[in-house]
Amino acid sequence: MAKIIPNAREHILNTAKAIVSTQGIDALNMRSVSHGCGIALGTIYNYFPTKADLLVELMASYWDDFFIKVEEYLQEEHDFYTALRCIFNLQSQYVNAFRVEWLVPSFYQTPKGVQKGVILEQRYLQRFTQQIESLITKAHKAGYIFPKRSEQDTAQFIQFNLVSLSRQHTISYDLFEDFLRELL
Incomplete structure (x- = not known):
């Protein structure tokens, strides 16, 4: 059974925003977002198909x-x-x-x-x-x-x-x- 993540889209965006503000835009990629927010990479791609x-x-x-x-x-x-x-x-x-x-x-x-x-x-x-x-x-x-x-x-x-x-x-x-x- 798939795990339901409340407010996943917001969580992904907040993590991406934190990466950009602390590490710069070059550090932003789907893997870093996945790692930063603890959401599976595939789930990230479900919300955002591309960078x-x-x-x-x-x-x-x-x-x-x-x-x-x-x-x-x-x-x-x-x-x-x-x-x-x-x-x-x-x-x-x-x-x-x-x-x-x-x-x-x-x-x-x-x-x-x-x-x-x-x-x-x-x-x-x-x-x-x-x-x-x-x-x-x-x-x-x-x-x-x-x-x-x-x-x-x-x-x-x-x-x-x-x-x-x-x-x-x-x-x-x-x-x-x-x-x-x-x-x-």
């Missing part, structure tokens, strides 16, 4: 955690620039959790993995843009900022630059904020 499937699910879990924290932060009262800096710092932590590779479609090992990753990335970046747009709307209504473009266009511009800053570190956040202050 790419596991990574996509792990990536989704990270994004969901990120959005919850951003929503909680947006409920508090902060000026626009303080809130945006905090969101950037939070987003940078999440991007760095996978050492930037998880936002790059070439990371996935199969075309199916690439497709899943790209679709997921687009969906979550759109949600991120909506959160930024919400922040812009709130600040605009309060008279703190005065966007010269639509709030949606401004949010897309900010989201693109925040993600780029997290990935590449080519300019400082302070310089980006200075430009924003001139634009808004």
Whole structure:
């Protein structure tokens, strides 16, 4: 008789997340997850047929955690620039959790993995843009900022630059904020 494992999917994901955070993404494989959570390798494959499937699910879990924290932060009262800096710092932590590779479609090992990753990335970046747009709307209504473009266009511009800053570190956040202050 097969052993029933309560919350096996969550247990597998938590173990995978722990491996990534303590040993790095290169240490993540199905065997290490199986060993770490004490679940048979075959059972791991029943839940996640490939490493790419596991990574996509792990990536989704990270994004969901990120959005919850951003929503909680947006409920508090902060000026626009303080809130945006905090969101950037939070987003940078999440991007760095996978050492930037998880936002790059070439990371996935199969075309199916690439497709899943790209679709997921687009969906979550759109949600991120909506959160930024919400922040812009709130600040605009309060008279703190005065966007010269639509709030949606401004949010897309900010989201693109925040993600780029997290990935590449080519300019400082302070310089980006200075430009924003001139634009808004």
